[in-house]
Amino acid sequence: MKLKTVSNALGLVLIGYGIIILSPIVVAVLEKEYTSILPFVVASCCSITLGGLCKWKGGRINNFDSIKRSDGLLVVTLTWLVTALIGAIPYLFYGISPLDAYFESVSGLTTTGATILTDFSLYPKDFFFWRSLSQWLGGMGIIVLFIAILPQFAVAGRRLFFAEAPGPTEEKITPRIAHTAKALWMIYVLLTIAEVLLLYLAGMPLFDAVCNSLSTMAAGGFSPHPQSIMGYGNPSVVWIITFFMFLAGSNFALQYRFLVQLKPKSLLKNDEFMFYVFIVVVLSVALCGFLFFGHDMSLEKSMRDSLFQVVSILTTTGFSSADFALWLVSAQVVLMTVMFVGGCAGSAGGGIKVVRILFVGRYLKREIAQTLHPQAVLPIKIDRTTVPDNIQRQMIGFLLFYVCLLVASGLIVTIIEGDASIGFIGTAATIGNIGPGFGEIGPMGSFGGLAASTKVIFIIDMVVGRLELIPFLVMLHRDFWGVK
Amino acid sequence: MKLKTVSNALGLVLIGYGIIILSPIVVAVLEKEYTSILPFVVASCCSITLGGLCKWKGGRINNFDSIKRSDGLLVVTLTWLVTALIGAIPYLFYGISPLDAYFESVSGLTTTGATILTDFSLYPKDFFFWRSLSQWLGGMGIIVLFIAILPQFAVAGRRLFFAEAPGPTEEKITPRIAHTAKALWMIYVLLTIAEVLLLYLAGMPLFDAVCNSLSTMAAGGFSPHPQSIMGYGNPSVVWIITFFMFLAGSNFALQYRFLVQLKPKSLLKNDEFMFYVFIVVVLSVALCGFLFFGHDMSLEKSMRDSLFQVVSILTTTGFSSADFALWLVSAQVVLMTVMFVGGCAGSAGGGIKVVRILFVGRYLKREIAQTLHPQAVLPIKIDRTTVPDNIQRQMIGFLLFYVCLLVASGLIVTIIEGDASIGFIGTAATIGNIGPGFGEIGPMGSFGGLAASTKVIFIIDMVVGRLELIPFLVMLHRDFWGVK
Numbered sequence: 001m002k003l004k005t006v007s008n009a010l011g012l013v014l015i016g017y018g019i020i021i022l023s024p025i026v027v028a029v030l031e032k033e034y035t036s037i038l039p040f041v042v043a044s045c046c047s048i049t050l051g052g053l054c055k056w057k058g059g060r061i062n063n064f065d066s067i068k069r070s071d072g073l074l075v076v077t078l079t080w081l082v083t084a085l086i087g088a089i090p091y092l093f094y095g096i097s098p099l100d101a102y103f104e105s106v107s108g109l110t111t112t113g114a115t116i117l118t119d120f121s122l123y124p125k126d127f128f129f130w131r132s133l134s135q136w137l138g139g140m141g142i143i144v145l146f147i148a149i150l151p152q153f154a155v156a157g158r159r160l161f162f163a164e165a166p167g168p169t170e171e172k173i174t175p176r177i178a179h180t181a182k183a184l185w186m187i188y189v190l191l192t193i194a195e196v197l198l199l200y201l202a203g204m205p206l207f208d209a210v211c212n213s214l215s216t217m218a219a220g221g222f223s224p225h226p227q228s229i230m231g232y233g234n235p236s237v238v239w240i241i242t243f244f245m246f247l248a249g250s251n252f253a254l255q256y257r258f259l260v261q262l263k264p265k266s267l268l269k270n271d272e273f274m275f276y277v278f279i280v281v282v283l284s285v286a287l288c289g290f291l292f293f294g295h296d297m298s299l300e301k302s303m304r305d306s307l308f309q310v311v312s313i314l315t316t317t318g319f320s321s322a323d324f325a326l327w328l329v330s331a332q333v334v335l336m337t338v339m340f341v342g343g344c345a346g347s348a349g350g351g352i353k354v355v356r357i358l359f360v361g362r363y364l365k366r367e368i369a370q371t372l373h374p375q376a377v378l379p380i381k382i383d384r385t386t387v388p389d390n391i392q393r394q395m396i397g398f399l400l401f402y403v404c405l406l407v408a409s410g411l412i413v414t415i416i417e418g419d420a421s422i423g424f425i426g427t428a429a430t431i432g433n434i435g436p437g438f439g440e441i442g443p444m445g446s447f448g449g450l451a452a453s454t455k456v457i458f459i460i461d462m463v464v465g466r467l468e469l470i471p472f473l474v475m476l477h478r479d480f481w482g483v484k
Numbered sequence: 485m486k487l488k489t490v491s492n493a494l495g496l497v498l499i500g501y502g503i504i505i506l507s508p509i510v511v512a513v514l515e516k517e518y519t520s521i522l523p524f525v526v527a528s529c530c531s532i533t534l535g536g537l538c539k540w541k542g543g544r545i546n547n548f549d550s551i552k553r554s555d556g557l558l559v560v561t562l563t564w565l566v567t568a569l570i571g572a573i574p575y576l577f578y579g580i581s582p583l584d585a586y587f588e589s590v591s592g593l594t595t596t597g598a599t600i601l602t603d604f605s606l607y608p609k610d611f612f613f614w615r616s617l618s619q620w621l622g623g624m625g626i627i628v629l630f631i632a633i634l635p636q637f638a639v640a641g642r643r644l645f646f647a648e649a650p651g652p653t654e655e656k657i658t659p660r661i662a663h664t665a666k667a668l669w670m671i672y673v674l675l676t677i678a679e680v681l682l683l684y685l686a687g688m689p690l691f692d693a694v695c696n697s698l699s700t701m702a703a704g705g706f707s708p709h710p711q712s713i714m715g716y717g718n719p720s721v722v723w724i725i726t727f728f729m730f731l732a733g734s735n736f737a738l739q740y741r742f743l744v745q746l747k748p749k750s751l752l753k754n755d756e757f758m759f760y761v762f763i764v765v766v767l768s769v770a771l772c773g774f775l776f777f778g779h780d781m782s783l784e785k786s787m788r789d790s791l792f793q794v795v796s797i798l799t800t801t802g803f804s805s806a807d808f809a810l811w812l813v814s815a816q817v818v819l820m821t822v823m824f825v826g827g828c829a830g831s832a833g834g835g836i837k838v839v840r841i842l843f844v845g846r847y848l849k850r851e852i853a854q855t856l857h858p859q860a861v862l863p864i865k866i867d868r869t870t871v872p873d874n875i876q877r878q879m880i881g882f883l884l885f886y887v888c889l890l891v892a893s894g895l896i897v898t899i900i901e902g903d904a905s906i907g908f909i910g911t912a913a914t915i916g917n918i919g920p921g922f923g924e925i926g927p928m929g930s931f932g933g934l935a936a937s938t939k940v941i942f943i944i945d946m947v948v949g950r951l952e953l954i955p956f957l958v959m960l961h962r963d964f965w966g967v968k
């Protein structure tokens with residue numbers, strides 16, 4: 001454990017974050033909400049002071065090439081926990097309790113989008129801008145982390161899916177990360193701007209267009225409207241957001257190859273992307289059937305709402321174009337199914353991820369064949385490449401952990417709330433970074449009425465789910481803290 | 485696929501079953517229920533005729549040593565499906581519909597114990613004797629299958645846990661199976677007789693003592709009393725049945741070493757048994773706390789009911805000493821937790837099995853250490869023996885299949901019944917061969933009111949769960965049916 005390296009890296013992040021957190025002041029000035037300037041100045045000062053302190057403690061280090069895997073994971077975890085703490089400071093100024101403020105801030109930075117708010121009319125525009133911006137930052141952070149940084153640490157089998165990144169011997173880690181991160185930022189920013197423009201042209205007020213776009217690209221789901229996307233009552237808006245949610249839930253490394261390197265075939269050759277499309281199509285059709293035949297809904301509205309809702313939950317965005325808590329149980333079950341998949345690896349979406357579901361399918365198919373032919377050597381292939389044993393092991397480890405955490409958190413919350421639906425759906429919605437669940441915590445509901453202990457558990461679920469479990473679990477091992 | 489071998493083996497089973505199915509006639513005569521003779525005579529004739537036909541079609545084969553793995557699995561599956569069909573015949577004579585009769589018969593032979601009955605007063609004693617006897621036969625069948633037969637086929641990692649069976653080179657398969665099966669039968673019969681005697685001495689009517697004992701040793705859970713064990717209102721009975729359920733849920737190969745070979749230390753050296761004891765103790769204490777503090781219950785009754793209920797659900801017996809559907813949610817959650825464990829491997833209990841849960845724990849612990857030390861070779865050990873890679877693969881395959889089946893069946897039943905609780909709890913209770921769930925299908929409830937399609941799905945769940953998935957899944961592969 002090199003505490004100096006950790007402190008230095010964290011300090012850098014906090015100073016940058018402290019500058020970015022000043023940006024809501026622009027909105028405050030434009031909207032003439034001058035009382036909203038102070039909260040962000042205070043938060044910024046805290047962040048920069050803390051960051052400066054960390055950098056000072058860490059001494060002079062400009063090269064993170066030699067950072068140890070365990071130190072890297074510690075930096076990642078601390079980054080999410082501490083930035084969420086600082087991001088909660090502005091909320092305190094609007095009369096929100098510390099626990100609720102931290103919940104809302106974690107929900108933002110982890111791109112979960114579960115809210116403790118009940119009455120949206122109490123807060124100024126700046127407040128909602130910061131909610132959406134925190135999601136946008138969190139989403140970008142995750143994409144850079146999963147595509148550019150973590151594959152270098154060979155965690156959770158990620159190296160396999162981003163093989164185009166040059167191997168560790170060719171280039172130093174720091175410049176490579178910087179290069180990849182820059183390309184990803186570019187796509188992310190351009191898509192966000194495109195969505196803002198389209199939403200504005202479709203008739204959404206500019207402020208709402210900006211906030212909703214920030215939340216969309218992060219697969220976040222916070223909306224300035226208390227009724228989410230349903231509240232705008234605008235079919236074009238629903239279609240536009242469906243399209244951008246779909247992009248946000250796909251792999252950004254793949255988008256880079258498609259949009260920047262102009263390799264259109266890369267989509268068709270990507271097993272995960274094709275499976276992602278397959279899930280969207282099949283489940284939208286099923287849901288559309290339930291809505292069209294089960295509810296008195298027009299075909300166009302059935303199609304629009306089913307596609308929107310399947311994409312929204314699959315990508316773990318969590319926007320709603322309808323109050324699906326009022327739908328038939330059968331229709332809700334389709335959405336519940338999707339809750340357990342999640343976006344593509346390399347997107348800002350949470351959950352188990354499409355590629356891991358695909359892996360499970362192929363693992364089980366192999367297992368059946370292996371039972372019949374015990375001596376045969378049957379590899380599992382994804383994208384025409386054999387998945388190596390250690391990557392298989394890491395993926396299975398992730399899946400088993402995910403199920404264990406889901407069950408454990410679900411059972412504990414069920415005991416606290418006395419309601420298995422809140423326990424398990426709430427856990428699935430927070431670990432998977434989806435946001436709204438069903439019933440009381442559904443799309444038009446709020447997490448504000450839950451017990452304090454439930455909120456603490458859901459905060460843990462959100463962060464652990466967001467960082468894909470491994471950094472946390474590793475910290476439970478004594479070797480992590482042990483003397484080198 | 486050697487259809488002749490399959491046909492021959494199935495014929496043998498059916499002829500034996502046809503003789504055993506006559507035994508309820510003894511009860512009919514003793515109880516002077518002469519109208520109950522016909523149903524069993526008819527069932528017996530069907531079984532023997534069908535069995536004779538199969539044997540005749542199969543030709544002369546006396547040696548099953550060369551049976552192929554796929555043929556063996558087919559025999560096993562057909563045995564459960566067909567004997568359940570014949571076992572359903574007597575129920576038809578009491579005015580039960582064909583689907584319900586098959587449900588009840590499958591529930592008996594798979595030792596699930598979920599019932600479609602609502603009014604127990606409609607049926608004679610013989611009817612209840614057959615219900616319990618079918619469980620006892622099914623339980624014995626499973627123990628012999630899992631300890632003596634399946635390890636020879638190296639399915640689902642079972643070979644590892646019954647290593648004391650001599651290796652395939654030393655002895656032909658048929659005599660070895662016969663020898664092991666005989667030893668297991670002996671223990672099973674002796675324990676059943678001991679339980680009958682103790683229950684009778686504790687004041688239970690002899691007929692009820694016999695039926696409940698047959699159901700106990702099979703971890704079955706059918707009781708002739710509509711209120712299960714609670715209906716006898718006798719604390720001693722509760723304690724006695726707790727003890728025998730505990731034995732029924734432990735590994736019979738281990739019991740053999742302990743009781744017959746007199747190796748008492750074998751218990752302490754067995755990781756699964758120690759973990760089984762650990763789960764019972766910890767969860768009973770937790771449940772006892774919830775009952776004592778949450779309900780106005782005496783300490784003795786809290787202890788009695790908590791131990792009984794934890795052991796009953798853990799071993800997947802499903803008896804109830806109290807209507808736990810009326811307990812606090814927290815208390816019910818403890819039982820729900822236990823539902824996902826199941827008995828020990830080599831018992832008649834269903835579910836995931838204690839050893840596999842233990843394996844998951846050690847797999848995850850290893851995975852954390854491996855993330856910190858990517859180059860280290862870290863074996864997973866059970867009973868001080870390294871679990872080989874192919875056995876690990878089989879266990880993980882089983883676990884992933886189990887979760888997938890649970891989710892798929894749970895979602896479909898939720899759509900059919902419009903109730904997620906029936907969907908998921910009902911699926912867990914049937915795949916795990918537990919029997920009663922919570923709510924409408926709770927310990928004092930009935931599966932009789934469910935939709936026909938739900939019953940069909942639960943029938944599949946019971947059989948697939950009982951045979952530990954693999955035989956069924958293998959049949960989905962075209963190579964299974966292919967030309968050798």
Ligand SMILES: [K+]
Pocket residue numbers: 111112113219220221316317318433434435
């Ligand atoms: K979300």
Ligand SMILES: [K+]
Pocket residue numbers: 595596597703704705800801802917918919
């Ligand atoms: K049972």
